[in-house]
Amino acid sequence: MRARSAGPRPDDRTAATRAGERDADVKAKALAVSRRRVFLGHHTKFGASSFCRFAEVADFEAIVTDTGLPVAEAHRYAMLGPQVIRA
Numbered sequence: 416m417r418a419r420s421a422g423p424r425p426d427d428r429t430a431a432t433r434a435g436e437r438d439a440d441v442k443a444k445a446l447a448v449s450r451r452r453v454f455l456g457h458h459t460k461f462g463a464s465s466f467c468r469f470a471e472v473a474d475f476e477a478i479v480t481d482t483g484l485p486v487a488e489a490h491r492y493a494m495l496g497p498q499v500i501r502a
Contacts, residue, residue, distance in 0.1 A: 435467065436467050438467075439467030439468070439469040440467075440469070442469045442470070443469040443470065446469070446470050446474060451476060452470075452474055452475045452476055452477075453475060453476065453477045453478075453479060454472075454475045454477070454478045454479070454497070455479045455480075456478070456479075456480055457480065457481060457483070458480050458481050458482075458483030458484035459483070460480075461480070461484055461488065461492075462488070471495075472492055472495045472496065472497060473495050473496040473497070475496075475497040476496075476497055476498065477497050477498045477499070477500060478492055478493075478497045478498070478499045478500065479500045479502065480499070480500070480501055480502075481501065481502065482501045482502070484499075484501055486501075489501055
């Protein structure tokens with residue numbers, strides 16, 4: 416199984432969050448059983464936080480986003496572990 420997480424927001428505190436507890440729990444369980452963990456999100460999803468944390472940025476092997484995410488911010492996320500792909 417591969418976890419592809421679209422929609423949650425990696426916040427400035429190095430975590431992926433979600434507004435609903437139930438949704439966050441499902442995402443956390445999917446990540447726990449996945450062989451690969453890739454975050455896919457529009458640049459507007461970065462820097463905001465929601466109510467429930469389900470993963471740390473370092474839990475993802477890659478982050479895929481658009482070029483709207485500034486290079487400096489992409490570098491900051493890359494320093495936490497995942498490869499950051501801006502396309």
